[in-house]
Structure formats: C-alpha cells, structure tokens
Amino acid sequence: MPNYFLDNPDVLFHFRNLDLKEITALAEDNYAQASQFNYAPTDYEDAMKNYEKVLEVVGDLSGNYIASRSADVDHEGAQFSEGHVQYAHGTQLNIKELSQADLMGMILPRKYGGLNFPFTIYMMSVELLSRADASLMNIFGLQDIGDTIRKFGSEDQRQEFLPKIAAGEHTGAMALTEPDAGSDLQAVKLQAYQDDEGKWFLRGVKRFITNGNAQVLLVLARSEAGTRDGRGLSLFVCHHDGTVKVRRIENKLGIHGSPTCELQFNDTPAQLIGTRRFGLIKYVLDLMYRARMGVSAQALGISQAAYEEALKYARERRQFGKTIYEIPVIANMLLDMRVLLESNRSLFYSATKCVDEKEKLEEFIEKRKAEKQPVSEETARLKQITKAANLLTPMTKYLLAEASNKITYDALQIHGGTGYMKEFHVEQLARDARITNIYEGTSQMQIVAASGGVVKDVLVEYFALKEKREYKGGLSRLATILKDIRALFLDSLKYVLDKKDTMFQDVAAKDLVEMYSYLYIGYLLLDEAEINERKVFIANRYIVNALASAQKNAAAIKGELFGDLLHADKILL
Amino acid sequence: MHNSIVLVKQVPDTSNISGQVMKEDGTVNRSKLPAIFNFEDKVALEFALQIKDRTGGKVTAITMGPPRASDILRECLYMGADDAYLITDRKFAGADTLATSYVLSEAVKKIGSFDFVFAGRQAIDGDTAQVGPQTAEKLGIPQITYAEEILDLEKECVRVKRKIDGGFEIVESKLPVLITVLKDAADPRPLSAKRLMAYKGAKSLLELEKLVEGNPLLYIDKLMYEYKNRSLFIPTLTADDLQIDISRCGIKGSPTKVYEVESVVLAGSNPMRFENSKNGMSQLIDILLEDRILG
Numbered sequence: 001m002p003n004y005f006l007d008n009p010d011v012l013f014h015f016r017n018l019d020l021k022e023i024t025a026l027a028e029d030n031y032a033q034a035s036q037f038n039y040a041p042t043d044y045e046d047a048m049k050n051y052e053k054v055l056e057v058v059g060d061l062s063g064n065y066i067a068s069r070s071a072d073v074d075h076e077g078a079q080f081s082e083g084h085v086q087y088a089h090g091t092q093l094n095i096k097e098l099s100q101a102d103l104m105g106m107i108l109p110r111k112y113g114g115l116n117f118p119f120t121i122y123m124m125s126v127e128l129l130s131r132a133d134a135s136l137m138n139i140f141g142l143q144d145i146g147d148t149i150r151k152f153g154s155e156d157q158r159q160e161f162l163p164k165i166a167a168g169e170h171t172g173a174m175a176l177t178e179p180d181a182g183s184d185l186q187a188v189k190l191q192a193y194q195d196d197e198g199k200w201f202l203r204g205v206k207r208f209i210t211n212g213n214a215q216v217l218l219v220l221a222r223s224e225a226g227t228r229d230g231r232g233l234s235l236f237v238c239h240h241d242g243t244v245k246v247r248r249i250e251n252k253l254g255i256h257g258s259p260t261c262e263l264q265f266n267d268t269p270a271q272l273i274g275t276r277r278f279g280l281i282k283y284v285l286d287l288m289y290r291a292r293m294g295v296s297a298q299a300l301g302i303s304q305a306a307y308e309e310a311l312k313y314a315r316e317r318r319q320f321g322k323t324i325y326e327i328p329v330i331a332n333m334l335l336d337m338r339v340l341l342e343s344n345r346s347l348f349y350s351a352t353k354c355v356d357e358k359e360k361l362e363e364f365i366e367k368r369k370a371e372k373q374p375v376s377e378e379t380a381r382l383k384q385i386t387k388a389a390n391l392l393t394p395m396t397k398y399l400l401a402e403a404s405n406k407i408t409y410d411a412l413q414i415h416g417g418t419g420y421m422k423e424f425h426v427e428q429l430a431r432d433a434r435i436t437n438i439y440e441g442t443s444q445m446q447i448v449a450a451s452g453g454v455v456k457d458v459l460v461e462y463f464a465l466k467e468k469r470e471y472k473g474g475l476s477r478l479a480t481i482l483k484d485i486r487a488l489f490l491d492s493l494k495y496v497l498d499k500k501d502t503m504f505q506d507v508a509a510k511d512l513v514e515m516y517s518y519l520y521i522g523y524l525l526l527d528e529a530e531i532n533e534r535k536v537f538i539a540n541r542y543i544v545n546a547l548a549s550a551q552k553n554a555a556a557i558k559g560e561l562f563g564d565l566l567h568a569d570k571i572l573l
Numbered sequence: 574m575h576n577s578i579v580l581v582k583q584v585p586d587t588s589n590i591s592g593q594v595m596k597e598d599g600t601v602n603r604s605k606l607p608a609i610f611n612f613e614d615k616v617a618l619e620f621a622l623q624i625k626d627r628t629g630g631k632v633t634a635i636t637m638g639p640p641r642a643s644d645i646l647r648e649c650l651y652m653g654a655d656d657a658y659l660i661t662d663r664k665f666a667g668a669d670t671l672a673t674s675y676v677l678s679e680a681v682k683k684i685g686s687f688d689f690v691f692a693g694r695q696a697i698d699g700d701t702a703q704v705g706p707q708t709a710e711k712l713g714i715p716q717i718t719y720a721e722e723i724l725d726l727e728k729e730c731v732r733v734k735r736k737i738d739g740g741f742e743i744v745e746s747k748l749p750v751l752i753t754v755l756k757d758a759a760d761p762r763p764l765s766a767k768r769l770m771a772y773k774g775a776k777s778l779l780e781l782e783k784l785v786e787g788n789p790l791l792y793i794d795k796l797m798y799e800y801k802n803r804s805l806f807i808p809t810l811t812a813d814d815l816q817i818d819i820s821r822c823g824i825k826g827s828p829t830k831v832y833e834v835e836s837v838v839l840a841g842s843n844p845m846r847f848e849n850s851k852n853g854m855s856q857l858i859d860i861l862l863e864d865r866i867l868g
Binding site for chain 1: 764
C-alpha cells in the first residue's frame with residue numbers, strides 16, 4: 001500500500017522546508033476565515049498541518065487507487081462515439097474519488113467550495129497524482145481554469161461556474177489552439193460576435209483541445225473583426241451545450257486517458273471574461289504561468305515513476321551472476337537519473353513558490369489599492385518577483401519536460417528488451433512523457449520566453465549575493481565551480497550581445513538559458529546541502545556535471561557552431 | 574430520512590505480521606502490530622453514508638475499544654459520519670463476542686433512535702462474524718448478514734441482496750434492522766479534505782484528560798465545553814454511563830476460554846517430483862485431488 005506522499009523522502013524534504021508563511025498569511029487574510037469555515041486554519045502551523053493531512057490523502061489516492069488503474073486507463077483510453085466523449089472506466093472512478101475527497105477546487109476560495117490552498121501545495125498534489133497517472137493531470141489540473149474565472153470574471157460568473165468546478169461536477173478546458181494557431185496564438189481566428197442586445201456568440205473551430213468535452217470551456221476568440229494580431233482577441237467562458245460539437249478525438253502516442261478534442265462552435269452563447277482585447281495579452285498569459293507549472297508537475301511525476309521502475313528493475317534483474325544494479329555503468333545511470341530528478345524538484349518548488357507569491361501579492365496590492373492604502377513597497381517587490389517568475393516558469397517547463405523524456409528514456413534502457421514490451425509500465429511512461437515538452441508551449445517556445453530574462457541577467461543581484469556567501473567544507477569547492485560557470489556565462493553572453501545578430505542570438509538562446517539554469521539550480525542545491533548531508537552528493541554530481549555542460553554550451557557559442565545556418569539550404573538535402 | 578448506527582472496530586493489521594508479533598505463548602503481541610480500521614467496517618460505514626446520500630438522516634459510528642481506538646472514530650468523521658462515540662472502560666477488557674455484543678447493544682440503545690445498524694461481516698483479528706448477529710439479537714431486531722447491496726429502500730422496509738453459497742438471495746426486512754456487509758459490497762469513499770481539516774483536532778474525553786494531565790493551566794470541564802462547542806468532542810461512554818450489568822461485561826462476562834494455543838509452522842515435507850509430461854501432470858492432479866487440495 002504505497003502512499004505517494006509518505007513514501008517519497010524527497011517530496012517530504014521539500015514539503016518540510018517549504019516556507020509558506022508569507023504566502024499563507026496573504027491567502028488567509030491573516031487567518032480571519034477560521035471563524036467562518038470550520039476547515040480554515042487558525043494559524044500557520046495549523047495551515048501546514050492541513051496541507052500535510054490533505055497531501056496524505058492525495059498520496060493515498062494516487063498510490064493505492066489511481067496508480068493501480070493507470071495501465072487499464074492507458075489501454076482503454078478515452079472513447080468517442082456519435083459526438084460523445086467517454087472517459088476510460090478508471091478515469092471516471094478517479095474523478096469520482098477526487099471529487100469525494102474535495103480536491104477539485106484546491107486553490108479556489110472557500111466561499112465557492114474550494115480549499116483556498118497555496119498554489120505550491122496544489123502543484124505538489126499534481127506531482128503526486130501524475131506519478132500515478134499522467135493523463136489524469138489533464139483533467140485534474142484543469143481545475144485552475146476556475147482561477148482565471150475567479151481573477152478576471154465577474155461575481156456572477158464566479159457564482160455560476162466555480163462551485164460546480166470545486167465540487168467536481170464540472171471539469172474545464174482551455175480552448176486556445178486552432179489548426180493554424182498553435183505556438184502562434186496571435187493567429188487565432190475563431191469568431192466572437194454580438195447580437196443586437198450585446199450578447200456574445202462564438203463560431204469556428206478549435207483543435208487539440210485537452211479535455212475539450214468538459215462542461216466549462218474557456219475560449220480565446222477574435223472579438224474585433226478585421227484585426228489580425230493578439231490585440232483583437234478576447235477571452236470567453238461558455239457551457240458545453242448543444243451548440244458545441246466534438247468532431248473527433250485524437251488517436252495519440254500517450255496520455256490516452258485524456259481526450260484531445262476537435263471542437264466546433266456553432267453560434268455558441270458565451271460570456272466575455274474581463275475586458276475586450278485583453279484575452280491573449282493579459283488573461284491567457286496569466287493562465288500560462290499556472291498551466292506551464294502544471295505540465296512541469298506532470299513531467300516531474302512521470303520522472304519519479306520512471307526512476308522508481310528503473311531502480312526496482314535494476315535491483316531485481318540478475319545478469320552475469322549479480323543484479324544489474326551492482327554493475328557500475330548501470331548504477332551510474334541511476335545516479336544521473338536521481339540527480340536530475342532531485343535537481344528538477346528543487347527548481348520546481350522554487351518556481352511554484354515564486355508564482356504563488358506573485359499571485360498573492362497581486363491580489364494583496366489590488367485589495368490595498370481599493371482601500372486606498374499605500375502599496376509602493378509591495379509594488380516594487382512584485383516587480384522583482386514577476387521578473388523572476390517570467391524567467392523561472394518557462395525555464396522550469398523546458399528543463400522538467402526534457403528531463404522527463406531523458407529519465408523515461410534511460411529507465412526504459414535499463415529494462416533492456418523487456419522495457420520495450422507493453423507488459424512493463426516504463427513503456428507507457430516513455431510515451432506519456434513525450435507530450436510534456438510539446439504542449440503548453442514547446443521547449444523551443446519556452447527557451448524564447450526564458451531568454452529575455454537571461455539576456456538581461458535578471459538574477460544578477462541574487463547571484464552576486466550568493467557569490468559573496470561562505471559555504472563550509474566541501475561545499476566551498478562547489479561554490480567556486482559555480483563562480484566559474486557564472487564567468488563562462490557572462491563571457492558567452494557578452495559574445496552573443498556583441499555580435500548584434502538576432503538570428504545568432506536566437507539559436508544561442510538555448511545554451512544561454514541552460515547555463516543560467518545551472519547557476520540557479522546549483523545554488524538551490526548548495527543551500528539544501530547545507531541543511532541535509534545526503535544532498536551534498538546531489539549538489540556535487542549536479543554542479544560538477546554542470547561545469548562540463550557549461551563549457552560545452554560556451555564552446556558552442558564561441559566556436560561559431562551555428563555559422564553554418566546561413567548555408568542551411570546547401571546542407572539540408 | 575433514515576438514521577444509521579455503524580459498529581466499527583480497530584484491529585491489528587494482520588497483513589503485516591513479522592517475527593516479533595507472536596508471543597512465546599502463541600498469543601498476539603498487539604503493540605507490535607499497527608492498528609488499522611477493520612476494512613469490512615469501513616464498507617459498513619460506506620453503506621450507511623450511501624443511505625444518507627439517498628434519503629438523508631444521520632450516521633453515527635461507535636466503537637468499543639481502548640482509548641487509541643479514537644483514531645478510527647476520527648477517520649469515520651473524515652469520511653462523513655455525523656457523530657462518533659467511543660465506548661471504553663477497563664471493565665470491558667477481555668470481552669468475547671457475547672460480552673462485546675451486550676455492551677454494544679446497550680450503547681446503541683443509549684444513543685437512540687435508528688433505522689439501521691451496520692457492521693462489517695467480521696473483524697480480521699477474531700474472524701468470528703458473531704458480534705453483528707448477537708447485537709441484533711440483544712436489540713431484538715431482525716438481521717441480514719453477508720449483505721452485498723441495498724436494493725430498495727422504503728420508509729419502513731428494506732430489500733437487500735445477500736450472498737449465499739453458490740449465489741445470492743434477495744431478502745426483505747422491516748426497519749429497524751441490523752445488516753452486516755461483505756468487503757466487496759462497496760468501495761469506501763476517500764477521506765474528505767474539508768472534513769479532515771475540520772475534524773483533525775477532534776478528541777475523546779480520555780484524550781482531553783491526557784492534555785490536562787500535562788498542563789496545570791487547563792481544566793477538563795472548560796476544555797470539554799470548548800471542544801463540544803467547536804463540534805470536536807468525541808463523546809465517551811463508560812460502564813457507568815451505560816448503567817449496565819458489569820457481570821456481563823469484559824472478561825467476567827465472557828464464557829469463551831482459550832483451551833489451547835498451538836503454534837503452527839507451515840513448511841513443506843516429503844517433496845515429490847513429477848516428470849514434465851502429460852503423464853506426470855495427471856499423477857500430480859490425482860494426488861492433489863486425493864489430498865482435497867483440488868476439487
């Protein structure tokens with residue numbers, strides 16, 4: 001009977017070292033809600049106890065119920081017939097139990113039936129759940145479209161949509177992508193028009209809509225006829241009524257439990273969310289922070305599952321008179337996987353906290369403004385945090401999704417031939433991981449998004465502070481290596497900027513973003529190593545390896561690896 | 574609207590037996606085994622909660638056991654029980670099924686009006702399956718054992734599908750009735766996050782007394798009042814509260830005596846080999862049939 005929260009020492013390590021004091025105090029209005037709701041915490045300690053207890057429930061459901069259904073869900077998949085989508089039997093049970101456990105509105109306010117949890121705790125739940133069944137995240141994780149309605153919708157809209165989402169009666173979908181608007185959402189065509197009374201209607205087609213069969217749809221549509229860019233797009237919410245037709249669901253490589261729908265809107269009545277023209281440039285961008293973290297959590301959960309499978313198999317499989325675990329080459333692979341996994345997790349929870357704090361500060365500032373209180377101090381802090389969130393969110397999505405592919409790849413490799421067979425779970429994990437670096441923005445798009453902050457060196461002050469710190473014993477050697485990586489990064493950055501060549505900068509961005517990530521993660525791991533002896537091993541392998549990688553990144557940039565791009569037509573036969 | 578009382582029990586987790594669990598004399602060393610919620614009782618609670626979902630009413634869980642049995646009462650509250658009672662007294666210790674069912678039936682009477690009493694078919698520590706039926710007898714109400722499903726439910730009548738050898742039968746009973754359920758009859762619902770947060774601090778009288786013991790600033794009456802006010806008090810019933818015949822309780826009221834304890838070690842003896850052929854297989858099957866392992 002594994003509990004995916006309690007059986008995972010690294011998740012527990014992060015949970016115990018999460019400092020959510022400020023975030024929780026902001027979210028709980030200094031614990032004023034306790035008088036109104038019997039499940040609201042009375043102080044920080046009580047809040048943490050609540051989170052721990054609920055994570056135990058998530059861990060129990062994940063490890064003991066959802067995981068055992070995952071293979072059947074993968075095999076059966078979501079089904080489509082006569083315009084109707086049906087989840088796999090196991091998925092239906094999963095949703096039922098998650099609803100019974102009150103987990104479908106984790107970050108929604110209590111007055112709409114939610115738990116009012118910090119985003120970070122919700123993300124931890126997504127990690128645990130994705131380890132059991134990655135495809136379930138695409139339904140469970142969409143509860144946070146409710147958060148977009150809460151933030152930008154009207155009170156009437158909140159009353160109309162949120163309680164049913166929190167109760168698990170309704171699930172949600174984000175209908176953004178269209179046949180000709182994937183990475184380039186500015187090209188969205190789906191038409192939104194008003195009748196004489198000013199009521200809105202939607203007409204057009206959306207494609208690749210995850211959970212598009214959901215009862216509540218957030219739709220990005222062109223409300224300003226004649227416009228062509230993102231400023232002509234608005235965000236709408238509508239019910240999945242008879243005017244919305246599911247035309248087909250996709251036959252996919254992985255995440256079979258999650259139906260990916262093509263939707264046709266035939267003059268569907270819809271409600272405008274917030275202000276016209278803000279659809280993409282404000283609301284979708286805001287939603288993307290959380291959506292990208294959600295996919296990162298999914299990737300992390302898959303990585304954990306794949307690592308567990310590989311370790312278990314290596315300890316059982318005997319060849320040459322011993323277990324393959326005892327063969328140094330295999331042990332070395334497992335160590336690489338473990339270090340990648342743990343470094344991913346450190347980055348992840350640092351990023352979720354950053355997004356969490358950003359959102360809570362935004363709300364706090366709005367509230368203070370409404371009360372006509374001064375906010376200059378908070379606004380300055382919000383600016384800093386937003387910069388960090390803008391960097392960390394895409395960086396996390398990029399690294400964790402790629403790592404998930406790497407870890408499932410290696411886990412399958414450790415299984416040898418059996419890993420290639422359907423009977424072994426690792427095969428499913430490798431398929432499920434493959435989408436994580438594609439949807440919610442491809443890795444290439446994440447690099448573009450992260451590179452702005454990297455080129456501006458937005459963490460310059462943070463790194464300067466870290467460089468001044470003294471680290472004890474063996475850690476000082478690692479701190480020195482991080483200084484060397486920082487020098488390599490600055491040198492490479494200067495080289496790129498001096499060239500004043502945007503094409504070169506675009507292709508060099510990947511190396512620059514990676515170098516920046518070594519520094520950020522490296523310092524996180526150093527700090528962890530200071531409080532946990534075992535983490536010294538993780539920091540050591542990570543940072544030593546990071547130096548080698550940074551040297552390679554720097555060599556690619558300064559060695560003019562990309563010079564042949566100009567001759568691509570001659571090379572690409 | 575139907576009110577239900579559910580009999581639940583905390584049991585040693587016999588699925589995790591290790592070397593230190595059995596004492597020299599062959600009895601179970603309970604302190605070495607984790608205590609868990611008897612699974613069939615959880616199914617019984619699920620039945621009661623489903624009745625509540627169907628027609629409304631109240632669900633009350635009761636357990637007779639040591640103070641630490643409050644753990645499963647809290648779990649009942651997390652799952653959806655409206656109330657939970659701890660029936661505890663040193664005088665109840667060492668009870669067999671006769672004495673247990675006597676105390677439980679008195680507690681049920683004391684707690685009040687009900688349409689259903691639910692219980693698991695049996696507890697995994699004793700495996701007697703007697704406490705449910707005996708409790709029904711003492712309450713003077715009909716009983717339906719081995720229930721698999723509640724079919725129809727009317728105001729004063731219920732139709733239940735129960736398992737019998739080789740199939741099932743459908744029986745009807747007037748209410749109130751005691752029903753014991755099988756483990757596959759329903760999946761117990763997960764704990765509700767909201768209830769978990771709301772009731773995580775629920776405490777029985779004995780647990781509150783413990784708090785007071787270590788802290789001279791606390792007074793038990795005040796504390797009890799406070800916990801009751803916040804709906805966090807798990808009512809506790811002792812022999813005095815129930816005003817029952819002590820000679821029928823605990824070890825005194827238990828005619829069952831352990832006659833002998835035998836430590837059985839299962840090990841292979843007289844291994845036989847069969848050749849890997851059709852003939853060999855037939856020989857093996859014959860022997861298995863002869864030993865009544867097959868068939």
